[in-house]
Amino acid sequence: MQTFVFGKSVNQVPIMGYTFNNSGPKILVVGGVHGNEWEGVSAAKGIVASLLENNPFKLNITIIPEFNIDGVIRCQRKNANEIDLNRNLPTNDWTSEVHKEKYNPGTSPNSEPENKAFVDWINKNSDTAFIYTLHSWEPILNTNGNCDKVVEPIAKATGYKVSPSIGYPTPGCMGTYTGLEKNIPTLTYEIQRDIEPSLIQSLHVPAILKSLEVCQDIYS
Numbered sequence: 001m002q003t004f005v006f007g008k009s010v011n012q013v014p015i016m017g018y019t020f021n022n023s024g025p026k027i028l029v030v031g032g033v034h035g036n037e038w039e040g041v042s043a044a045k046g047i048v049a050s051l052l053e054n055n056p057f058k059l060n061i062t063i064i065p066e067f068n069i070d071g072v073i074r075c076q077r078k079n080a081n082e083i084d085l086n087r088n089l090p091t092n093d094w095t096s097e098v099h100k101e102k103y104n105p106g107t108s109p110n111s112e113p114e115n116k117a118f119v120d121w122i123n124k125n126s127d128t129a130f131i132y133t134l135h136s137w138e139p140i141l142n143t144n145g146n147c148d149k150v151v152e153p154i155a156k157a158t159g160y161k162v163s164p165s166i167g168y169p170t171p172g173c174m175g176t177y178t179g180l181e182k183n184i185p186t187l188t189y190e191i192q193r194d195i196e197p198s199l200i201q202s203l204h205v206p207a208i209l210k211s212l213e214v215c216q217d218i219y220s
């Protein structure tokens with residue numbers, strides 16, 4: 001496992017990344033895009049721990065558990081500039097219109113250092129086969145691009161519904177940026193908000209590990 005600094009936050013806090021490279025297709029797992037969604041951070045860290053113990057995958061997996069580290073530290077959705085990182089990516093549908101303050105997209109696309117680091121990483125790793133972005137809300141497996149086979153074991157384990165739409169517009173979000181515009185199938189995994197914390201490790205982490213087996217089979 002290789003540890004590296006993925007980028008730095010508004011407050012200059014390093015955003016740590018962990019790469020488990022057994023060669024093979026590239027997979028990216030992101031947690032904590034919204035700093036108050038501890039469920040995704042917990043799941044991403046569970047995957048790191050599991051792979052440290054046992055990594056059977058012929059995959060090149062990079063995990064960023066606390067993407068919005070300033071938000072995680074403050075336990076808030078937005079970053080330290082009070083911008084929603086999941087509305088600030090440079091997508092074709094990006095808009096400066098503020099629907100609700102919690103969705104503040106900033107005054108220009110890709111203005112935030114966390115997202116600049118993400119865009120740089122994607123540009124350098126445009127051959128990435130699949131992206132998981134781990135959030136929490138109402139349970140839904142929101143797919144952008146063809147995620148059908150990869151999402152199947154997660155839907156089976158959790159009973160969560162699979163949908164290409166989250167149900168409301170999300171301009172400048174990661175699913176649109178990578179899933180639709182960069183042609184990297186992207187799963188926005190909305191874990192049930194405030195579930196029993198141990199369920200993250202006993203249910204959701206194993207479900208993601210099962211789906212990594214599928215990634216290995218279909219992208220190798």
Ligand SMILES: [Zn+2]
Pocket residue numbers: 033034037135136
């Ligand atoms: Zn979220």
